[in-house]
Amino acid sequence: MKVSLEWLRELVDIDQSAVELAETLTRGGIEVEDVEDLNKGFEKVVIGEILSLTKHPDADRLLVCAVSVGHEEVTIVTGAQNLLTGDRIPVALIGANLPNGLSIKKSKLRGVVSLGMLCSREELLLDDTVGLDRSSDGILILPSTAPIGESFGHYLGLDNSVLDLELYPNRPDCLAMVNVAREVASLTQKKPHLPKWADQSQVLSLPVATDLRIIIEDQDLCWRYAGLMVEDVHIGPSPEWMQRRLKAAGVRPINNIVDITNYVMMEMGQPLHAFDREKIKGNVHVRVAQPEEKIVTLDNVERTLNPHTLIIADDTQPLAVAGVMGGLDSEVTETTKSLMIESAHFSPVSVRRTSRRLGLRSEASNRFEKGIDVSGSVAALGRVCDLLQDLGAGRPVAFVDEVKHIPPRRQVALSTERTSTVLGIELAVSEIHQVLEDLNFEYQENDGLFRVEIPTYRSDIEIEEDLMEEVARLIGYDRIPTTLPQGDQTQGRRTPEQEFRRRMRKVLAQSGLDEVLTYTFTRAEADAQWGSAKHSIPLLNPLREELGVMRTSLIPGLLDVAARNVARRNTDVSIFEIGNTYWGDEQPLKKLPKEELRVAAVAVGKSDRHWFNQSSSYDFYYLKGIMEAVAHEFGLKLEYRLAENQSLLHPGRSADIYLQNECVGFLGEIHPSLEKEWGLERAVLFELEMEPLFKKTRQTVRAHSIPRFPAIQRDLAVVVGVETSAEAVMSKIRKLGGNLLQHVEIFDVYTGKPIAEGHKSLAFTLRYQSLERTLTDEEVSLLNSRILEGIQQDFGAERRK
Amino acid sequence: MFFLCWQLIAIWILERVIYLKSEILRIKEEALKNLRELESPEALQELKVKILGKKGSLTAMLRQMGGLSPEERPIMGQVVNEVRTRLEQAWEERSAELEAMALQMRLATERIDITLPGTRISRGHIHPLTQVIEEIEDIFLGMGFQIAEGPEIESDYYNFEALNLPKEHPAREMQDSFYITEEILLRTQTSPVQVRTMEKLHPQLPVKIIAPGKVYRNDDDATHSPMFHQVEGLVVDQGIRMSDLKGILLNFSREMFGESREIRLRPSFFPFTEPSAEVDVSCMLCGGAGCRLCKGTGWIEILGSGMVHPKVLEMGGYNPQVVTGFAFGMGVERIAILKYGIEDMRLLFDNDLRFLQQF
Numbered sequence A: 001m002k003v004s005l006e007w008l009r010e011l012v013d014i015d016q017s018a019v020e021l022a023e024t025l026t027r028g029g030i031e032v033e034d035v036e037d038l039n040k041g042f043e044k045v046v047i048g049e050i051l052s053l054t055k056h057p058d059a060d061r062l063l064v065c066a067v068s069v070g071h072e073e074v075t076i077v078t079g080a081q082n083l084l085t086g087d088r089i090p091v092a093l094i095g096a097n098l099p100n101g102l103s104i105k106k107s108k109l110r111g112v113v114s115l116g117m118l119c120s121r122e123e124l125l126l127d128d129t130v131g132l133d134r135s136s137d138g139i140l141i142l143p144s145t146a147p148i149g150e151s152f153g154h155y156l157g158l159d160n161s162v163l164d165l166e167l168y169p170n171r172p173d174c175l176a177m178v179n180v181a182r183e184v185a186s187l188t189q190k191k192p193h194l195p196k197w198a199d200q201s202q203v204l205s206l207p208v209a210t211d212l213r214i215i216i217e218d219q220d221l222c223w224r225y226a227g228l229m230v231e232d233v234h235i236g237p238s239p240e241w242m243q244r245r246l247k248a249a250g251v252r253p254i255n256n257i258v259d260i261t262n263y264v265m266m267e268m269g270q271p272l273h274a275f276d277r278e279k280i281k282g283n284v285h286v287r288v289a290q291p292e293e294k295i296v297t298l299d300n301v302e303r304t305l306n307p308h309t310l311i312i313a314d315d316t317q318p319l320a321v322a323g324v325m326g327g328l329d330s331e332v333t334e335t336t337k338s339l340m341i342e343s344a345h346f347s348p349v350s351v352r353r354t355s356r357r358l359g360l361r362s363e364a365s366n367r368f369e370k371g372i373d374v375s376g377s378v379a380a381l382g383r384v385c386d387l388l389q390d391l392g393a394g395r396p397v398a399f400v401d402e403v404k405h406i407p408p409r410r411q412v413a414l415s416t417e418r419t420s421t422v423l424g425i426e427l428a429v430s431e432i433h434q435v436l437e438d439l440n441f442e443y444q445e446n447d448g449l450f451r452v453e454i455p456t457y458r459s460d461i462e463i464e465e466d467l468m469e470e471v472a473r474l475i476g477y478d479r480i481p482t483t484l485p486q487g488d489q490t491q492g493r494r495t496p497e498q499e500f501r502r503r504m505r506k507v508l509a510q511s512g513l514d515e516v517l518t519y520t521f522t523r524a525e526a527d528a529q530w531g532s533a534k535h536s537i538p539l540l541n542p543l544r545e546e547l548g549v550m551r552t553s554l555i556p557g558l559l560d561v562a563a564r565n566v567a568r569r570n571t572d573v574s575i576f577e578i579g580n581t582y583w584g585d586e587q588p589l590k591k592l593p594k595e596e597l598r599v600a601a602v603a604v605g606k607s608d609r610h611w612f613n614q615s616s617s618y619d620f621y622y623l624k625g626i627m628e629a630v631a632h633e634f635g636l637k638l639e640y641r642l643a644e645n646q647s648l649l650h651p652g653r654s655a656d657i658y659l660q661n662e663c664v665g666f667l668g669e670i671h672p673s674l675e676k677e678w679g680l681e682r683a684v685l686f687e688l689e690m691e692p693l694f695k696k697t698r699q700t701v702r703a704h705s706i707p708r709f710p711a712i713q714r715d716l717a718v719v720v721g722v723e724t725s726a727e728a729v730m731s732k733i734r735k736l737g738g739n740l741l742q743h744v745e746i747f748d749v750y751t752g753k754p755i756a757e758g759h760k761s762l763a764f765t766l767r768y769q770s771l772e773r774t775l776t777d778e779e780v781s782l783l784n785s786r787i788l789e790g791i792q793q794d795f796g797a798e799r800r801k
Numbered sequence B: 001m002f003f004l005c006w007q008l009i010a011i012w013i014l015e016r017v018i019y020l021k022s023e024i025l026r027i028k029e030e031a032l033k034n035l036r037e038l039e040s041p042e043a044l045q046e047l048k049v050k051i052l053g054k055k056g057s058l059t060a061m062l063r064q065m066g067g068l069s070p071e072e073r074p075i076m077g078q079v080v081n082e083v084r085t086r087l088e089q090a091w092e093e094r095s096a097e098l099e100a101m102a103l104q105m106r107l108a109t110e111r112i113d114i115t116l117p118g119t120r121i122s123r124g125h126i127h128p129l130t131q132v133i134e135e136i137e138d139i140f141l142g143m144g145f146q147i148a149e150g151p152e153i154e155s156d157y158y159n160f161e162a163l164n165l166p167k168e169h170p171a172r173e174m175q176d177s178f179y180i181t182e183e184i185l186l187r188t189q190t191s192p193v194q195v196r197t198m199e200k201l202h203p204q205l206p207v208k209i210i211a212p213g214k215v216y217r218n219d220d221d222a223t224h225s226p227m228f229h230q231v232e233g234l235v236v237d238q239g240i241r242m243s244d245l246k247g248i249l250l251n252f253s254r255e256m257f258g259e260s261r262e263i264r265l266r267p268s269f270f271p272f273t274e275p276s277a278e279v280d281v282s283c284m285l286c287g288g289a290g291c292r293l294c295k296g297t298g299w300i301e302i303l304g305s306g307m308v309h310p311k312v313l314e315m316g317g318y319n320p321q322v323v324t325g326f327a328f329g330m331g332v333e334r335i336a337i338l339k340y341g342i343e344d345m346r347l348l349f350d351n352d353l354r355f356l357q358q359f
């Protein structure tokens, strides 16, 4: 809502500057988003008169003008050719900063000193409604009535500020100047000049129209419909002051009748619409449209209506889309002789739907959508009568007022004690008296208990808490002290699951992975590739098609991030994300879907290059190492089995991950056939479900004591077929080693000469240890060779020399 | 004869004593000379063994004293001991000298370029938004709050209706939602967790939770992301006052943005709180004097809050005649932007490693 300060001053005394007033309103709960100084750029621009024009002595195309700016005469050089002696023109004096950004300085043009500039419309950013026709060829030429020496901004009525209110949906009343004035009055402890016309008597003294009836067919969609009949209409421009105010409020002046309806709407919040009375055949019906019914609206577009559209029609055809836009046929034109001016209440929901559907939003529809004061319909017509007479635009002759529903006036109780308790401020009964006085509300008080009559324009006040807010904002939120809750002390603590997630994130970051956060909606195809098309949930109104479904896998998001970084030459990427995936089990959803928390990682490129440590490529073992760190942190026994989904992962370099025989995720290198699609070479990745990991997390560590007897360490290298898995050999070693074999570790894997083709060498460190005694070399050697024999038997392995 | 014999023996003995004594002194002199020439601790040790060891030359001298008279033995013993002490002392001095020389040598040769970078410990980075969420969580955990959670895909009922936003309420327009069906949508705020938590806990008191999480609105520009994060807060108990809200939020602001921060409340509107308040914190850049960050006002808006609307308490199962509560909600991105001075919010979801690795 744009509020012209010049207009507002007529309705309430203001002794603050525009900026101060904005602060007062904002601190009072009516947020002022912007204060626009209309005079900006017009300081130091005054109206001057050309006294003489002479050719520049040294330049054919320049003129030297003697200009009177009231109290003095200045010489200005101009190149314009449209000037005559005696013309009144805007003069930018030295120091002016014009709206187009030009700064005016003293200058010398070919030897002649110029003390300012004569301005064109373009330089002042004005349209062609200002000035004489001759102005289009150069300098803006004003009518001869323009007062010499007067500030140009003042002349145009621009020495004014406009406050742009950002209204919350609970205060649609402030879409009316009178209510903004009431608000200012309440916050600054003034009385608004509520004008005499803000009542209904003027209209009620008119006869009721007999030649036209209002028939409201759907009283849920229209509570009230009043109409004012006007004869002897003279269409013409509205006066300067009205146009000025409308422009400041952001409304384009059209003609006196349309301007009056808009002016009253801005002033009183009631949208109005003027119909050409002669175009209405029979009675006025407020009804929903029939299927496929059509109307050509004011913007000359034929629109097809449907039974959800509320329309105004006569006996034969639609006249207007109720609350949204009038019809072209019944529009007020230059030849209009008589009018019906509509002042009605339409259902906010209906207007919103219709204006959305037709893509038509206006000051009027906006007000209907937010809700208007149904009690004010006739008062607004009273204001119209006033202006019609003032402007000589027409003669009110009769009215109609069909009322279906007016909500009863509300009374709300307010207890001083409860208000004090809820706000935490010790309030005196007298303070509440003062607040209600300032609000101009009627009330009764008994022993600190108030019964407040809520004015019809304050539809937002329904319960005691609403009044508490009025009290708080009028005495000022700054009066609220700072205290702490008095009740039982509680202890804040993360749940084990919340702690688990936090630790998981820490382990991964400490292992070298960077955390990313990606959108949880993604491309349907990418999600289908890595997740489950069957379960993925599409959005009805996605922002873009490529953000169309809720993800069932974290992998596409991570691959996108990796690819984007690689494309930006961040070539080495190792990232992870912990986030939800969303699993619908029916289409369309009937209940909320499952949200499954997962953790996933992608790595591509190399570890950091460094002068001391060699860098190595991120590969399967890099991520497996990180996963082992995770397993270690949480005491989990993860098992790696050859991956089953071999279309996405490299069949020779990927594993499914099992936890107590349940598959909880996968780890591997992306399938070479997908590399091009994702723009990544040899990316490795994993994805795990969080919940099973959490459920099987070791609760506490059970400590083992340190053995008292020394351990004996032996290395063992064997050559086996390349297809033999290290884990198989290791578990055989463990089995054969029995209790005395405390630890086995693989420390070398080698293929190539002198190992025969198709074979590899595996080297293990075995640590033997007894908890009861010191082992002898002999028994360890015996055990070691038994293990070797066993491996040779099972894997055809030979000991490497 | 006996006398002569005795005499002779005495002379022989005397000569032996003289001989032994000179021999001992010779060993001493030679040892001291060698000692000065030796360069390594090993050679030093070797020499020590050669003279003072079990089979050493000085030890051999002692063994030869067997022929001496009881009167002479102590005299010779004393000589040997003196020499031994002298030699041991010399040895210690020399080995200390050698150790010092070796140390000098080592220090002279062991030189590295201390300007070369250290061995890299590869550590990842936690996303700034996660860091901010955890910091907020920690602050409120410290004030006795629990962390509650709720689904991101939410029913219209919890996201709107239970928050006093019936269908067709104009305030629904403040938020453009992503819909999945007419009744199911991506939550537009973390506020639905308020009602879910109350339903779960009632009639238990006090309710004291925060609820961090992802929220979604159909918006995408320099200052809006379609997915972003909020932290909701809710306190319900007997006698909860608006001043308590102010106290808790003042504590929070000071822990988050610094000890000297002040806050101010401004009237506002949220359908699920009444009275409602926007909360500004004094500018962390200029301290309130006015600067570019606070657009000259000295204040920066950080969150919305208010007293829980009686209808919302009712829908959560509590009697608004008996209990009151306050609620607040803040945008995590906004706090991260203020805290880290991030210029463009889109960087937070762009996931460029050059950005992420700063945190």
Ligand SMILES: [Zn+2]
Binding pocket: B283, B284, B285, B286, B287, B288, B289, B290, B291, B292, B293, B294, B295, B296, B298, B299
């Ligand atoms: Zn500042």
